[in-house]
Structures are given as structure tokens and as C-alpha cells.
Amino acid sequence: MSASRQQIRFTVNGREAVVSAYPMARLLDVLRNDLALTGTKEGCGEGECGSCSVLLDGELVNSCLVPVLQVHGADVQTVEGFASEALHPVQKAFLECGGAQCGICTPGMIVATVNLLRNHPKPTMEQIREGLNGNLCRCTGYTRIFEAVRSAAEQVPAEALERPTRAKESSR
Amino acid sequence: MVGVSVPRKEGAPKVTGTAQYVDDLSFEGMIYGATVRSTIARGRITKIEFDGNIPWDEFVIVTAKDVPGKNVVSLITDDQPILAETQINHPEEPILLLAHKDRHLLPLAVAAVKIEYDELPSVHSIEDSERCQEVVWGTDNIFKTYTIDKGNVDEVWKDAAWIVEGEYTTGAQEQLYIENNGVIAQWSEQDGVTVWGSMQCPFYVHKALIALTGLPAEKVRVLQTETGGAFGGKEDYPSIIAGHAVLLAKKAGVPVKIVYDRMEDMAATTKRHPSRTRHRTAVDKDGRLLGAEIEFVIDGGAYATLSPVVLSRGTIHAGGPYYWPSIRVRSKAVATNTPPHGAFRGFGAPQSLFALERHMDYVARTIGLAPDEFRRRNLLRPGQTTATAQEIREPIDMQHLLDRALELSDYHAKTALFAKTNANSSKKKGLGIAAFLHGAGFTGSGERYLNALVGVEANERGDVRVLVSSTEFGQGTNTILCQIAAETLGLEYDDISMAPIDTHVVPNSGPTVASRTAMIIGKLVQTAAIEMRQKLVDAGLLGEDTGREAFRAACGEYTQTIGRLNGCGRYQAPPNVYWDDAKYMGEAYPAFGWAVYVAEVTVDMTTYSVTVDDFVALQEVGRVLHPVLAAGQIEGGVAQGIGYALYENIVWNKGRMLNNQMTNYIMPTSQDLPPIRVYFEEVPYAYGPYGAKGIGELPMDGPAPAILNAVVAATGMEFRSIPLLPEDIFTALAVSHKEHGVAV
Numbered sequence: 001m002s003a004s005r006q007q008i009r010f011t012v013n014g015r016e017a018v019v020s021a022y023p024m025a026r027l028l029d030v031l032r033n034d035l036a037l038t039g040t041k042e043g044c045g046e047g048e049c050g051s052c053s054v055l056l057d058g059e060l061v062n063s064c065l066v067p068v069l070q071v072h073g074a075d076v077q078t079v080e081g082f083a084s085e086a087l088h089p090v091q092k093a094f095l096e097c098g099g100a101q102c103g104i105c106t107p108g109m110i111v112a113t114v115n116l117l118r119n120h121p122k123p124t125m126e127q128i129r130e131g132l133n134g135n136l137c138r139c140t141g142y143t144r145i146f147e148a149v150r151s152a153a154e155q156v157p158a159e160a161l162e163r164p165t166r167a168k169e170s171s172r
Numbered sequence: 173m174v175g176v177s178v179p180r181k182e183g184a185p186k187v188t189g190t191a192q193y194v195d196d197l198s199f200e201g202m203i204y205g206a207t208v209r210s211t212i213a214r215g216r217i218t219k220i221e222f223d224g225n226i227p228w229d230e231f232v233i234v235t236a237k238d239v240p241g242k243n244v245v246s247l248i249t250d251d252q253p254i255l256a257e258t259q260i261n262h263p264e265e266p267i268l269l270l271a272h273k274d275r276h277l278l279p280l281a282v283a284a285v286k287i288e289y290d291e292l293p294s295v296h297s298i299e300d301s302e303r304c305q306e307v308v309w310g311t312d313n314i315f316k317t318y319t320i321d322k323g324n325v326d327e328v329w330k331d332a333a334w335i336v337e338g339e340y341t342t343g344a345q346e347q348l349y350i351e352n353n354g355v356i357a358q359w360s361e362q363d364g365v366t367v368w369g370s371m372q373c374p375f376y377v378h379k380a381l382i383a384l385t386g387l388p389a390e391k392v393r394v395l396q397t398e399t400g401g402a403f404g405g406k407e408d409y410p411s412i413i414a415g416h417a418v419l420l421a422k423k424a425g426v427p428v429k430i431v432y433d434r435m436e437d438m439a440a441t442t443k444r445h446p447s448r449t450r451h452r453t454a455v456d457k458d459g460r461l462l463g464a465e466i467e468f469v470i471d472g473g474a475y476a477t478l479s480p481v482v483l484s485r486g487t488i489h490a491g492g493p494y495y496w497p498s499i500r501v502r503s504k505a506v507a508t509n510t511p512p513h514g515a516f517r518g519f520g521a522p523q524s525l526f527a528l529e530r531h532m533d534y535v536a537r538t539i540g541l542a543p544d545e546f547r548r549r550n551l552l553r554p555g556q557t558t559a560t561a562q563e564i565r566e567p568i569d570m571q572h573l574l575d576r577a578l579e580l581s582d583y584h585a586k587t588a589l590f591a592k593t594n595a596n597s598s599k600k601k602g603l604g605i606a607a608f609l610h611g612a613g614f615t616g617s618g619e620r621y622l623n624a625l626v627g628v629e630a631n632e633r634g635d636v637r638v639l640v641s642s643t644e645f646g647q648g649t650n651t652i653l654c655q656i657a658a659e660t661l662g663l664e665y666d667d668i669s670m671a672p673i674d675t676h677v678v679p680n681s682g683p684t685v686a687s688r689t690a691m692i693i694g695k696l697v698q699t700a701a702i703e704m705r706q707k708l709v710d711a712g713l714l715g716e717d718t719g720r721e722a723f724r725a726a727c728g729e730y731t732q733t734i735g736r737l738n739g740c741g742r743y744q745a746p747p748n749v750y751w752d753d754a755k756y757m758g759e760a761y762p763a764f765g766w767a768v769y770v771a772e773v774t775v776d777m778t779t780y781s782v783t784v785d786d787f788v789a790l791q792e793v794g795r796v797l798h799p800v801l802a803a804g805q806i807e808g809g810v811a812q813g814i815g816y817a818l819y820e821n822i823v824w825n826k827g828r829m830l831n832n833q834m835t836n837y838i839m840p841t842s843q844d845l846p847p848i849r850v851y852f853e854e855v856p857y858a859y860g861p862y863g864a865k866g867i868g869e870l871p872m873d874g875p876a877p878a879i880l881n882a883v884v885a886a887t888g889m890e891f892r893s894i895p896l897l898p899e900d901i902f903t904a905l906a907v908s909h910k911e912h913g914v915a916v
Contacts, residue, residue: 032195032196038189038192038193038195038196039188039189039190040189041193041195041350041351041400042195042352043350043351043352043434043834044434044833044834044835045433045434046434046833046834046835048833048834048835049350049834051350078189079188079189080188080189080190082188083187083188087184087187087188091187091188092187094187095179095180095183095184095187096179097800098177098180098800098801098803098804100180100183100186100187101401101646101647101648101804101808102349102350102351102399102400102401102402102645102646103182103185103186103187103191103398103400103646104193104349104350104351104400104401105350105400106186106187106189107189110187110189128842129842129843130842130843132842133841133842133843135842136350136834136839136841137350137842138347138348138349138350138401138403138808138811138812138839139401139646139804139808140804140807140808140811141807141808141809141810141811141812141840141845141848142807142811142842142845143803143804143807143845143847143848144800144803144804144807145842146842
């Protein structure tokens with residue numbers, strides 16, 4: 001953290017964000033502390049548990065391993081970006097199928113599921129297992145999470161999985 | 173309402189990411205706390221220096237001298253200091269506390285505190301502790317012993333057709349809730365202390381803070397924040413973190429947050445007790461159990477904490493679901509210089525049941541019976557008595573559970589098939605059984621001492637609140653208690669809410685442990701709701717059989733004309749429950765859950781890895797209140813049990829955990845687990861709410877022995893320790909090949 005703070009601009013959940021942060025600050029901390037987006041959770045701080053999963057330009061990443069400098073000009077989607085007035089179909093499926101117990105892995109699991117369904121709208125069991133293998137859950141034994149994913153795949157309309165369009169291409 | 177899978181009460185905030193866990197909270201002026209810990213296992217502090225390029229004048233620094241009340245973590249035995257004074261008894265023992273507004277400066281400051289020690293020899297295994305060469309606790313390194321003695325064990329050996337002995341061990345296991353431990357504390361002269369935190373047992377924290385601060389009960393307030401998993405790991409340790417945060421907050425004059433990172437949480441907080449069990453079993457010529465001697469020992473770590481209670485449950489479960497005409501169980505919890513081991517789902521029973529169920533397979537093979545047939549001949553039947561001479565009064569049918577589990581897993585056909593296919597394959601397959609029981613509620617007289625109190629109240633619109641100290645940490649407490657209240661009052665699920673867990677608001681319904689919430693607290697919610705409804709009936713405002721609208725109108729009338737409308741439920745033991753604490757005989761638990769699990773595994777003889785291919789979990793837990801939540805409990809418990817059996821290995825160096833990261837402490841991922849097939853038999857329990865019994869811990873007991881039994885069936889080799897890692901299988905093979913003169 002020897003470098004001084006810099007202004008970092010990026011899009012979060014479709015809105016522009018400007019933060020003054022150390023370039024090597026973790027995206028996770030910037031989201032939680034500077035932008036009050038506490039839905040993204042820290043479980044291990046070393047990219048193992050996936051509780052801090054977010055979508056960075058549509059790619060699933062562990063925000064605890066991303067220096068905030070790297071998101072300058074990028075598009076970030078967190079769990080807060082999915083629910084509007086009503087629950088997102090993936091969130092609804094997790095709620096109905098019992099895919100959330102203690103809830104701490106749930107935001108990351110939901111982000112990972114959205115990513116999975118974008119890549120595999122009708123995923124096989126193997127694709128589900130592989131698509132969520134970076135997200136640890138200690139409560140459920142994953143069974144009901146798999147069911148939630150399958151149920152979401154049945155119900156989710158294509159537009160609910162669309163990547164948000166960005167206002168302008170940034171210069172990164 | 174009951175028996176229906178309604179949406180989880182706090183589900184929407186959880187799936188949208190708006191649920192507030194402790195690290196999501198922030199208060200005006202709040203600063204951050206950190207803990208300086210011992211780097212040695214045992215010794216005395218000789219010097220503390222504040223080194224380096226750290227602006228120490230900006231830090232709040234707390235030592236044992238700053239403790240206003242008693243320097244203890246008040247739980248059962250007052251042997252554990254909240255901060256070490258001079259004596260160190262385990263690695264990671266808290267010595268100093270630091271607080272600063274910049275949380276990034278704290279790790280540097282912690283590293284810059286230099287502590288010198290006079291080291292003393294330390295003890296790191298059950299065997300070392302038993303040798304007593306070093307006395308590290310009390311006069312003999314023993315926290316607690318129990319003896320159960322039923323029948324006449326000394327007489328059984330002469331009549332035995334077989335006497336079979338075996339020794340079994342289990343390792344420590346980390347709870348690995350995904351939310352680390354954390355607390356925020358605030359101190360004011362006027363209001364006393366307020367603590368927000370991730371916890372199971374707010375009144376344990378409350379009690380500990382009263383002792384630590386010397387404040388009266390009403391000046392200590394504890395609030396549970398949304399809790400991201402616990403599994404026992406947030407039963408007793410939050411009292412320590414809360415104590416630390418309170419000491420810092422008092423000195424700082426502002427709120428202090430302490431949230432552990434993963435490495436600190438894994439290294440410093442409690443784990444499942446390692447154990448060693450020795451069995452000696454007498455069997456007659458027909459394969460019936462005559463008697464047994466069982467010696468059960470657990471490693472409690474450096475302080476007593478919950479070890480006596482964990483030992484008790486492990487001791488009582490050591491005989492399992494079998495009929496023993498005679499049995500003697502001797503058990504002890506011993507001290508080592510390891511961070512204290514604590515509560516973890518199952519609480520001693522997974523250890524002693526692992527040993528028993530592995531041993532039952534070993535006995536069966538020794539005497540030439542199939543593992544299922546040997547069990548069938550000895551499973552408890554109604555009217556028979558357990559190891560503590562508790563008569564089985566429920567109409568349970570373990571023989572039926574066994575048959576059904578064998579059928580669901582296609583046990584016989586597959587066992588026969590694998591016997592043929594294994595011979596010519598490097599992938600050996602096998603099936604293994606575990607039959608077991610798990611007592612719900614506190615042991616013996618425990619529930620009577622706890623004397624749990626529960627409340628319900630209704631406002632003028634007829635909206636009902638449930639008041640308990642029973643916490644939600646994923647199991648579904650909120651949901652099932654609201655279901656029970658709704659069912660009892662004839663209301664909708666959405667009419668019921670839970671009061672916030674705040675010791676200034678809710679009564680003490682005891683700790684959220686021991687599979688007691690559904691069965692004990694659920695029943696008290698039902699009682700309280702009935703009492704509240706009766707008040708409306710007695711006031712002439714409600715008929716006996718009227719619906720929701722009439723209830724709501726009556727609530728409006730009552731609150732206007734009479735006053736506050738509420739009801740309460742106080743624990744009452746079921747009839748004929750008698751427990752003898754001295755002899756350790758009698759009704760050990762109000763009720764048991766019963767189960768037979770079958771695991772199917774493949775052992776790859778090229779990589780020595782074991783995969784679980786299929787898992788059947790069949791249990792009888794009384795009436796199922798919420799099918800989705802109940803199945804979720806079983807699936808999650810089985811997953812933890814699979815980890816316990818095959819993956820989760822703690823690497824110790826002189827009492828210090830070396831692999832305290834998720835990178836190298838391996839829990840099951842979405843790709844490591846088999847289909848977990850869950851089945852319930854429902855025999856309503858007369859004294860539970862709508863027939864329900866406890867469920868949370870049961871699924872932790874069966875997977876490890878079922879899996880090891882399957883590995884033994886697949887390989888023909890005896891494995892008696894968990895975790896069973898590929899290197900253990902390799903080593904065993906190497907030894908066996910050496911003995912037989914085969915090159916590895």
C-alpha cells in the first residue's frame with residue numbers, strides 16, 4: 001500500500017462509481033467499505049471459498065483477489081445488482097428450493113449461478129457441479145443448491161441473464 | 173402449516189445480500205481490534221516489547237490488568253483467562269489486545285509486539301497426557317471421567333464364544349462456518365456494555381460478560397447478528413471475542429469491532445475433540461452381544477471449556493443402538509497444550525459412534541456373520557434398555573430401518589456384484605453400513621436445570637411475535653418456530669415474526685445446541701401460544717374453534733380493554749424421566765433420533781483416493797416439521813461427515829495448526845459429493861411439537877463409519893482411524909505388501 005490513493009472509476013450494477021483508493025486495495029474492500037455494498041462477503045481472503053464472487057466484465061472473479069486498479073473502466077456486477085423490486089429468478093429459486101441456509105455463501109453462489117446459466121442455459125449435472133466448484137458451502141451439502149440451479153434454469157427468462165449494457169466503452 | 177415447506181423466514185434478505193452479518197455493521201466512531209497471541213505451547217511470559225516503526229501512541233492497548241471483573245471466560249469451570257497474565261498453556265493463547273481506526277495497520281502492529289518466554293515442556297497427545305510426566309492441568313491432566321456400568325460385565329467373558337478387541341481414533345475437525353467469528357462492542361458508563369455478534373448462545377455471552385466486567389445483568393446487553401454458520405463453533409468462543417471487544421471498547425471510549433480473518437479463526441478457535449476408543453466385546457455362539465468394555469478418551473486441549481459435556485454425550489452414545497445385557501463404559505477428557513477443543517455438531521457422539529460402528533463390522537467379520545446380519549441380531553427393540561438402562565418406550569423399529577436402507581442402497585445385489593468385479597479391477601468398490609442413534613436435548617437433568625422460558629405476544633392487529641433466545645444460523649429456527657406458532661393459533665405463516673435476539677428483549681430459552689430447538693423450544697412455543705389463545709377464550713373474546721379473523725378481532729379487543737396479550741412456556745420434563753448423575757444411569761435423553769446410513773465407495777488402487785459414489789441416509793426423527801429444511805439438515809450433516817471421514821485433516825505442530833487456510837484444509841466442494849439420498853420415517857413423538865424430535869446433529873454421526881466400513885469392504889483391509897487420506901491407504905498397502913513379500 002505504499003502508492004498513494006488514486007481515483008478509480010468503474011460501473012457497479014449499472015451505475016458509475018468513483019472511489020479514491022489505494023491501487024492495490026482489494027475490490028472486495030472497496031465494494032464493502034467505500035460503496036456500502038456489503039452483500040459481497042469475505043470467507044477466506046485467498047480465493048478459495050467464492051463468497052466474494054462478483055462479475056467483472058461478465059467474468060466470474062473472486063473480488064478478494066482483484067486489486068481495485070484492475071477494475072478502472074470496467075463493469076462490476078454484485079449480488080445487489082440482481083434484485084430490483086422483485087427477486088431475480090435465480091434468487092427466487094434459491095429461496096424456494098432451500099438453497100440458502102446460513103446465507104453467507106449465498107450471494108457468491110447466486111452470482112456464480114447467474115454466470116453458469118449465461119454459459120449453460122440448460123446445464124447438465126456435471127456442468128452445475130463444475131460451475132459452482134469455486135463456491136464453498138458448509139451448510140447444505142450442495143444438494144439443494146443444485147436443485148435451485150436446475151429450477152432456475154427452467155424458469156429464468158433469457159433477459160434476466162443478459163449482461164448489462166455499458167454506457168460507453170472505457171479506455172482501460 | 174406444520175409439515176409444509178414454507179419459505180425460510182429470513183430467506184429474502186439472504187438471497188438478496190441485504191442480511192446484516194456482524195462485519196456488515198458499522199457504528200459512528202467505530203475502530204478495529206486485534207489480538208496478540210502466544211507463539212509457544214507452554215511457558216511463562218518474561219518480557220513484552222513494543223517494537224518497530226509503529227505509532228504506538230495511537231493504539232488502544234489492553235492487557236490482563238485492564239480486566240475490571242474476574243479474568244476468566246465464565247462457562248463451567250473458571251480455569252481459562254480471557255487474557256493470559258504470565259502463564260501460557262497453548263499456542264494462540266490471547267495475551268494482548270490492540271485497537272486502531274485503521275484496520276490495515278493492525279496486522280503490522282500485532283507482528284511488532286515482541287514477547288519473550290521461558291518455555292516449559294508441553295503435552296500434545298492423549299498418550300502423553302495420560303503418562304502424566306508433565307502435569308499441565310490440575311493434578312493429573314484429567315478434566316472429567318465417567319463410568320457407566322450396566323449388568324455384570326465381569327461375568328460375560330467366561331461364556332463368550334468370541335471376544336473381539338479393537339482400537340479406533342478420530343482426528344480434530346474444524347467447523348469451517350463460512351462467516352468467521354466476529355463481534356462489535358460498545359461501553360458507556362450509563363448503559364453498560366452492548367455487544368453485537370455472530371453467535372449461537374447469547375446468554376452464554378451475557379453470563380461471561382457479567383463475570384468479566386462485574387456489571388449487573390441489566391447493564392450487559394447481547395444482540396445476535398445474522399450468523400453465517402456455526403455448527404457448535406460459535407457456542408462458547410464468542411464469549412472470548414466479546415470479552416476482548418468489551419475490554420477494548422471500555423478503554424477506547426468508542427465502539428470496537430473484532431472480526432477474525434480465516435487464518436486466525438482456524439488457528440485460534442475451537443475444533444472437534446480428537447478421540448481414542450478401545451473396545452472389548454463378548455459375543456455368544458449365535459452372534460448375540462453379551463457385553464462390552466469400552467474406554468473412550470477425548471483430548472480437551474488446554475482448558476476445560478465444554479469438554480466434560482462433550483465427554484458425557486460421547487460416553488452415553490458409545491453403546492449405540494444395540495442391546496447390551498452388560499456394558500461398562502469408562503471415559504475421560506484429558507488436557508493437552510492445544511487450543512481448547514469445543515462443540516461441533518454431534519458433540520462427542522460422532523467420535524464414540526465411529527468407533528462402535530467400525531468395531532461392529534470388525535466383530536461381524538471376525539465371527540463370520542455379514543455386517544447387516546450381526547447388527548440385525550443386536551439392534552435395540554422397544555422395551556429393551558440402552559447402555560444407561562433407559563427403556564425404549566417409543567415404537568421404533570430399527571430392524572425395519574435397516575432392511576429399508578439395504579433395499580434403498582441395493583446393498584445385497586451390489587455387494588455380491590462387487591465381490592466379483594473387484595478381483596480384476598484397480599478400482600475396488602464396496603458398501604458400508606452405520607446404524608446409530610442421537611439423543612435430542614440436553615443430557616440427563618440438563619433440560620431441568622436450563623429451565624427454558626419462551627414467550628409469544630400479539631399486538632392489537634393480531635400480529636404475533638415469538639420471543640426466544642434460540643438463534644438462527646442456517647438450521648431454520650426462525651421458520652419452524654413461526655410454523656409451530658401459526659399452526660397452534662390457526663394463523664398464517666406470515667402473521668408470525670421472530671423478536672430480535674436481544675438479551676434485553678427475549679427470555680432465556682437456553683443455548684441453541686444439542687438438537688434441542690425443534691423438540692424442546694418448539695414445544696414451549698406451542699405451550700405459550702396455547703396459553704395466549706386461552707387468555708382470549710377466558711376473556712370471552714374468542715370461541716374454541718374460531719379462525720384467523722376472529723383471533724385478530726379478539727386481539728384488538730383484548731389489548732384495548734385488558735392490556736398486553738402474551739403467553740409463556742416453561743420447560744416441563746416428560747413423565748417417568750429419571751436420571752442418576754452419580755451412577756450415570758437412567759433417562760439420558762427425552763428422545764432419540766434413529767438412523768441407518770449406507771455408503772457406497774470406490775477406492776482407486778492407483779491413486780489411493782476414495783470417492784463416495786452413493787449415499788443413503790434413512791432416519792426416524794419424529795414428525796418432520798418442514799421437509800425441505802429437514803432434508804437440508806441431513807444433506808449438510810452428511811457432507812460434513814464425508815469431509816470428516818476422507819478430507820479434513822488438521823496438521824499439528826506442537827499444538828499449533830499449520831494448515832489454517834481453506835487452501836490446505838480441504839472441505840468437500842460441489843464436485844466431491846455423491847448424490848445424498850435422504851429418507852424419513854415419521855413416528856410422531858408424544859412430547860414434541862406436533863410429534864417432532866431433534867434432527868440437527870444426527871446426520872453427523874453416521875457417514876464416517878459407513879464410509880470406512882465401505883472402504884474395508886472394498887479393499888479387505890482394516891482401517892481404524894479418520895480422516896482416512898490416500899497416503900494412509902498407500903502406507904497400509906505398503907506395510908501389508910511388505911509383510912506378504914510383495915513389491916509396492
